[in-house]
Amino acid sequence: MAETTVKRQTTTQAKVPLFITIWASIKAWLRRDGIVIMSYAIATILMSYPLAFKLGGHWLALRDTDTFVKIWDNWWLQNHAFNGPSLNFTNLQFHPSGLDLSYHSISWTVAFLSWALTIVTDAITAYNLTILVALFSTAYAAYLLVRPFVSYGAAAWLAGAIYSFAPYHLAHSGGHPDLVHLAPIPLAVLLLYAAFIRPSVLAALGAAFLIGLAGFTSLYIMVFALLTIGPVLVFLLLDEHRWSQPKIWQVVLVFGVVSVLLLSIRLVPILRDTSALTEAIESKYTADRSQTDLMSYVLPSHLNPLFAPYTKGIASRFGYMSSNWPAYLGIVPIALSIVALLWKKQRKTVLLWFSIGLIFFILSLGPVLRFNGNLYDNIVLPAQYLSWFPPIRAVGRPDFFVLGILLPVAVLAAFGFDRILIALEGSRRTQIALMIAIPGLLLVEYWSGEFPGVSVNVNPFFEQLSEEPDDFAIIQLPMGRTKAKRYLYLQIFHQKPIVEGLSARTPLEAYQYIHNNPLLRNWSAGEPLDCDTLTWDRIMSALDQLIDDNFRYIVVHHPEPEIPVQFANYFPLQPFYQDSQLTVFKVADLQNQPPCQTIYKRVFALPSPEVSTSILWDQKISLLGYDLPDVDPEVKMLPITVYWQANEEIENSYVAYFHLVDLDTDEVVAQADVIPRGWSYPTSWWAKGEVVEDTIQMLMENVPPGSYELRIGWYDEETGLRLTAESDRVQPNADGSILLGVIDY
Numbered sequence: 001m002a003e004t005t006v007k008r009q010t011t012t013q014a015k016v017p018l019f020i021t022i023w024a025s026i027k028a029w030l031r032r033d034g035i036v037i038m039s040y041a042i043a044t045i046l047m048s049y050p051l052a053f054k055l056g057g058h059w060l061a062l063r064d065t066d067t068f069v070k071i072w073d074n075w076w077l078q079n080h081a082f083n084g085p086s087l088n089f090t091n092l093q094f095h096p097s098g099l100d101l102s103y104h105s106i107s108w109t110v111a112f113l114s115w116a117l118t119i120v121t122d123a124i125t126a127y128n129l130t131i132l133v134a135l136f137s138t139a140y141a142a143y144l145l146v147r148p149f150v151s152y153g154a155a156a157w158l159a160g161a162i163y164s165f166a167p168y169h170l171a172h173s174g175g176h177p178d179l180v181h182l183a184p185i186p187l188a189v190l191l192l193y194a195a196f197i198r199p200s201v202l203a204a205l206g207a208a209f210l211i212g213l214a215g216f217t218s219l220y221i222m223v224f225a226l227l228t229i230g231p232v233l234v235f236l237l238l239d240e241h242r243w244s245q246p247k248i249w250q251v252v253l254v255f256g257v258v259s260v261l262l263l264s265i266r267l268v269p270i271l272r273d274t275s276a277l278t279e280a281i282e283s284k285y286t287a288d289r290s291q292t293d294l295m296s297y298v299l300p301s302h303l304n305p306l307f308a309p310y311t312k313g314i315a316s317r318f319g320y321m322s323s324n325w326p327a328y329l330g331i332v333p334i335a336l337s338i339v340a341l342l343w344k345k346q347r348k349t350v351l352l353w354f355s356i357g358l359i360f361f362i363l364s365l366g367p368v369l370r371f372n373g374n375l376y377d378n379i380v381l382p383a384q385y386l387s388w389f390p391p392i393r394a395v396g397r398p399d400f401f402v403l404g405i406l407l408p409v410a411v412l413a414a415f416g417f418d419r420i421l422i423a424l425e426g427s428r429r430t431q432i433a434l435m436i437a438i439p440g441l442l443l444v445e446y447w448s449g450e451f452p453g454v455s456v457n458v459n460p461f462f463e464q465l466s467e468e469p470d471d472f473a474i475i476q477l478p479m480g481r482t483k484a485k486r487y488l489y490l491q492i493f494h495q496k497p498i499v500e501g502l503s504a505r506t507p508l509e510a511y512q513y514i515h516n517n518p519l520l521r522n523w524s525a526g527e528p529l530d531c532d533t534l535t536w537d538r539i540m541s542a543l544d545q546l547i548d549d550n551f552r553y554i555v556v557h558h559p560e561p562e563i564p565v566q567f568a569n570y571f572p573l574q575p576f577y578q579d580s581q582l583t584v585f586k587v588a589d590l591q592n593q594p595p596c597q598t599i600y601k602r603v604f605a606l607p608s609p610e611v612s613t614s615i616l617w618d619q620k621i622s623l624l625g626y627d628l629p630d631v632d633p634e635v636k637m638l639p640i641t642v643y644w645q646a647n648e649e650i651e652n653s654y655v656a657y658f659h660l661v662d663l664d665t666d667e668v669v670a671q672a673d674v675i676p677r678g679w680s681y682p683t684s685w686w687a688k689g690e691v692v693e694d695t696i697q698m699l700m701e702n703v704p705p706g707s708y709e710l711r712i713g714w715y716d717e718e719t720g721l722r723l724t725a726e727s728d729r730v731q732p733n734a735d736g737s738i739l740l741g742v743i744d745y
Contacts, residue, residue, distance in 0.1 A: 011188055036143060038050050042384060043136045043443065047165045048173070052132060057122040058303035061131055061453045063174025065482060067360045068489035069502070071127055072178055073106045074114040075124045075492045088269050092491060093471040093501025094510045096549045102269045103280040104503035107178040108216040110134075123492070124456055131173050134180045139164035141183035142410050145190045149349065149411075150418040154435040158416035158652045161439055162333050165446045167301035168402045171325045174452060178218035179403060181337040184210040184224045186407060189232055195255065196236040204255040222263065223391045224404045228356055235352045245274075258416025268308075280329065280505035284396040289385060291366030291374065292327050292399045293318035298334075301326040303448040317373025327364070329404045332442045333409050336416030343419045352414055357408030364405065366398035410689045458493050465494035465553070472552035473497040476585075477567055479514075479524045481506075483557075499551065500524075518542045519570070529569040529680070531596035554590070556583045565653050565682070565717050570595050572678045595680060603691045615721040615730070615738055620650055621683065624691065627712075631700070631745050638698040638743070640710075644676065646686035648724060653682040653717045658698055659737060661709045675717070682717075700745065711737040 023281060032035070036570040045052040051061050060067065081087050091098040110130050117126035122384055139160035147156040163169070188210035211229065215222040233252070238245040256727045270277060295318070298308035302315040302431025303326060315323045340350050367384035369376040386392050397399065417438060424431045465474070474496050476487045484502045499520065501510075513675035514520040518534055519542040553576070556563050563571070563583050574594040616622050627641040651676065660670040666690065675682050676694040686692060713736050714723040722736035732738045 012034035015503065036153065037140065039157065040136055040139045040143070040160060043161060044139070047170065047443065048132060048449065048451045049137060051128060051453070055121075055125045055128055058456060059128075059453050060124050060456045061174050061451055063127050063452050065197065065485045066175040066652055067127075068485040070107075070110075070175070071123065072492060073104075074111045074127060074300075075123060077106070077108070077111040078115045078118065088290050092497050093488070094513065095497035095499055095551075097510065099501055099510050100276075100488060100507060101503055103277070103505035103507070105178045105220070105505075107218050108266075109182055109213060110177040110217065115133065123677070127600055130177055131180075132175055133507060134182075135164050135170075137183040138169070138180065139176065141186040142407065145186035146411055148190075148193075148344070150414055152418055152421045152435075153335045154439070155414040155418035155421060158336075158417050159410040161442055161446075162330070162410040162413055163406050165329050165443065167303060167312075167326045167329070167448050168399075168404050168448055169406060170446070170448045172302065172403075179220055179400065181217050182221060182224075182403065182407075183364045184214040184217060184221065185228055187228060188214070188225060191233060192229065192255070194235065196242060196248060199245065199251050201251060201254050204251045205258060208255050208258035208262065211259045211484065212265075215263045215266040219266070220395060220400055220403075222266075222289070223395055224360075224401075226391065227359060227404060228407065231352060231356050231359070235348075239348065266713065274471055276507060277688065279507065281390070281394050281396070284505050285393060286396055287366045287383070287398050288368075288454065290319070290397045290399060291368065291370040291375070292364040292402060294365065294369065294371045296327040297329050299328060300327070300445060301328045301448060304446070305449045306447070308449075314372075319370065319373065325399060325402075327399065329405070329409055330442060330445050332438060332445065333413040336414075336420075336438075337409060337412035339416030339419055340412045340414075342418055343415065346415050350412060353408040353411040357405050357412070360401045360404035363392060363395075364401035401650060436526055443499060458490065460494045461555075461579075462490050462494040465496055471496075472550050473499065473551045474555055475499045475520070475546075475551055476555045476557065477523055478526060478557070478564065479520075515531055517545055522714050523567070524569075526566045528566045528682070528684075529595055530685075531540075534596065536596040539596055540591070540595050543587065543594060546587050547591060550589050554585045554587060556585075558583065568675065568679045572680050594734070602687055603693070604689050605691065607691060607693065609641075609643050611741070612617070613740075614728060614729075615712075616647070616726045618655075620647055620723070621645070621654070621714060623712070626740065628741060628743075631743060636699065636701045637744075638670070638700050639695055640698065641693065641695045642712075644692045646683070646688055646690045646692070649688050650683045650686055653684045654714045654723065655717045656694075656696075657713050657715065657737070658696055658740075659711045659713075660698065660700075660703065660743065663707055663709060663742075669703050670698055670700055672696050687725065703745060705745055707742055710743050712738045712740045713737040 004269055029130060041722060046597040049062075054061075060071075076090060076092070080090065080092065082731075084090060088102045089098060089100055089548050091353050112122070114126045114130055115131050121129070135529065139158075142163035143156045147153065147161040150156050156248035163186070167183070169180055188207045190489075191203045191210065192206035194200060207229075211222070211225055231256075237248070237252070242248045296315070299314055300311050302308050302312040302323075315326065317323075337354075340346070341354060343350065362382045363386065364385060365381050367381060367387060368374075369379040369381060379387040383392075383398065385594075417434075420434065421431055424434070474494070476483070476490075476498060481502050484500050486499055488501060499514065511524075513525050520537050522529070522534060530582060548585055556571075558581065559563055561580050562568070571583075571590065572595050573585065573589055575583045576586045576589065610627045612625040613623050621647045624643040624645050626643065629639060631638055638660070644656075655673050658672045658674075659668045661667065662669050674694070674696055676692050681692065711733065716723070717723060725732040725736060725738040728736060730739050
C-alpha cells in the first residue's frame with residue numbers, strides 16, 4: 001500500500017506543468033532577492049536621475065557624442081544589418097564605397113536588447129532603457145558574485161553599488177554602452193567558482209557562455225573578462241590542489257573550448273586581415289598620452305556637485321581622459337578594502353582579488369607616470385613592458401582599465417564591510433546603523449549630479465528626405481569625425497547613404513573616395529575656395545563624379561543664420577532649401593551654376609563711376625565711387641554698382657552691408673549683406689591696389705514709395721564687428737555706417 005502511494009505521488013509530481021515549476025522558481029528567487037532587486041532599482045533611478053523620468057522619446061541621455069553612434073548601431077542592426085552582404089559591412093556610410101565594420105565597437109548584445117525594447121517603445125526610449133539596464137544588471141551581478149562569500153547581504157549589496165555606481169562607470173554609461181554592460185564578468189566568475197567547487201560541466205558551459213556574451217557585448221569587456229577570469233582560474237586550480245582531480249580538467253576543457261568557439265565567432269572577421277588589424281589597433285592606441293592621473297583615484301569626482309567647487313580646478317589639470325571620466329574610487333571602498341587586507345579569515349580570496357585589482361591598476365596608469373597633471377616621462381611603469389600584448393594594446397586607452405579595477409575593489413570592500421559587521425554581532429543596532437549609513441555615504445560620494453541629456457528635435461528637412469522614394473546619397477558639411485557622429489544620428493531619420501561616416505577604428509581606405517574628389521577633399525579640410533588651384537574644369541569633373549555616384553543634395557549645417565565662410569563661395573546659386581540651421585543645395589543645380597565659372601582678372605586701373613567718393617574703412621578698403629540708376633517701382637529691385645579698392649593686403653573676410661533707411665522713422669526698410677561678386681570674391685583674396693567692381697541687387701518688394709537714405713558699411717564676417725568709416729565729405733553715423741545718397745522711390 002505504501003509503495004502504491006509513493007508511485008502515485010511520483011506520477012502526480014511528473015504531471016506538474018512546466019509553467020508552474022518556473023513560477024515557483026521565480027517566487028523563490030523573489031523571496032530571496034526581492035528586496036535587493038528593489039533597492040538596486042531605486043538606487044539606479046536615483047543615481048541616473050532624471051533619466052527614468054524622461055522616458056518617452058523626446059529626451060536622449062547624452063554624456064558624450066558617441067551616443068549618436070550607438071543609436072545608429074542599434075538602428076542599423078534592426079533595419080539593415082541582415083539585408084547587406086555581411087554583418088560587418090554597411091553601404092550607408094562612405095558612399096559609394098561603403099564601410100567595413102569589423103573593427104567597429106558595436107555592442108551586439110546591447111543592439112539586440114534595444115531591438116527587443118523597440119517592440120514596445122520607440123528607439124530613443126529603448127536606448128535610454130539600455131542605460132538603466134546596464135546600471136542595474138551590473139550592480140546585481142556583482143551582488144550575486146559576492147553573496148556566497150560573505151555573511152551579510154548588506155556587504156554584498158555594497159559590492160554591487162561600488163561596481164555599478166562608481167563615477168567612472170556612471171560617466172561612460174551616457175555614451176559608451178560597449179563599456180558599461182559589465183554584468184557578464186562577475187556572473188562568469190560566479191559560475192566558474194561553482195564549476196570548480198563541485199565539479200560541474202554545466203556550470204562551466206554557463207561560464208563559457210558568459211565569456212562569449214562579454215565578447216559580443218564589447219571587445220573591451222572581453223579583455224577585462226579574460227584578465228579577470230585568468231587569475232581566478234589559476235587560483236581555483238591551485239587552491240586545495242584541485243589541479244590533481246581529473247574531473248576538474250574536464251571542467252577546464254569544456255570551459256576553454258566553448259569559450260574559444262564562442263569568441264571565435266566574434267574574432268575571426270577581425271583576425272582575417274592582420275595588416276588591417278594592426279592599422280586599426282595603432283590608430284586608436286593613445287597610451288603615450290592618455291594615462292590615468294594617479295591623483296584622480298583619490299580626488300572626489302568633479303561631476304559631483306558637492307565636490308565640484310573644490311575639485312574641478314584640480315581635475316582640469318589631469319588631461320582629457322581623467323578630467324572627463326573621473327577614476328575616483330571613493331573613501332568608503334578604499335577604507336573597507338584596507339580592512340579586508342588585514343583580515344586573516346579570507347586571506348587567500350582577498351589576496352586573489354587584490355592581485356587582479358593590481359593588474360588593472362598597473363595597466364590603467366599607462367607606460368609612464370602622470371600625477372597631478374604632470375607627465376613624468378622618466379618614470380617608466382610596468383605597463384610599458386606589457387603594451388606589446390595584442391589584447392592589452394587593442395584597448396588603446398589606459399584609462400579604460402579603470403573599469404577592470406572596479407570589481408576587485410567592490411569584492412575587497414564587501415569583505416571589509418563583512419568583517420566589521422561580524423565584529424559587531426553583539427550590537428545589532430550598530431550593525432543596522434552601519435548597514436544604512438555605509439551604503440548611503442557611498443552613494444553620496446559617488447553621485448555624479450543630474451544625468452545629462454538633450455531634446456531630440458530633428459530638422460524637418462530630414463523627415464522630408466525620407467519621403468523621397470528613389471535612392472540617392474547626400475553630402476553634409478562641415479565634415480569631420482566629430483560632425484559625422486551627429487550625421488549618423490540624422491541618418492536614422494532620412495535613411496539615405498552619406499558621403500562620410502565613422503567606426504570606432506575607421507580604416508584609412510574609407511576616405512579614399514573623399515580624398516580623390518577635389519571638392520570633397522577641400523570641404524573635408526575646410527579650405528575656402530581658391531579658383532587658382534581648384535579650377536573650373538576640375539570642379540566640373542568633381543561634380544560629374546558626384547552626379548554619377550548618385551549624390552543629390554549638399555546639406556550645409558550652420559549654427560548661425562549664414563553659411564560658414566569656408567563654404568559660402570562654393571555655392572554661387574540660390575539654395576534648394578534654407579532655414580536658420582540648414583542651407584541645402586542640389587548637386588545638379590551646382591553643376592549648372594558652378595563656382596569659378598567666371599575667371600576674375602585683377603584690375604588696378606581706376607574706374608570712372610557716375611558718382612565719385614572718398615570713403616575709407618579702417619585704412620583697408622576705399623569706395624572710389626558708385627553707379628545708381630533711376631529706380632523703377634515696378635521692378636522691385638534696386639541695383640547698386642560700387643567700385644572698391646584694397647589699400648593693403650587684407651587678412652580677414654569682410655561683409656559689405658547696404659541699408660535703406662526711412663528718413664522719418666530711422667528704421668531699416670531694406671538691406672543687402674554681401675561678399676563681393678555673389679559671395680565668390682572675399683576681401684581676403686584682394687591684392688593691394690586692386691579695384692573690385694560689384695553690382696548688388698537690393699530687394700525692394702516691401703518698401704513703400706518715399707525718400708530713403710542709402711547707407712553703406714563693412715563688418716568682419718567672423719566676429720560681426722563693424723569697420724570704422726572715414727570721409728572728408730560726410731560724417732559717419734553712430735552705428736558705423738555712412739550715407740551714400742538719398743533714394744526717391
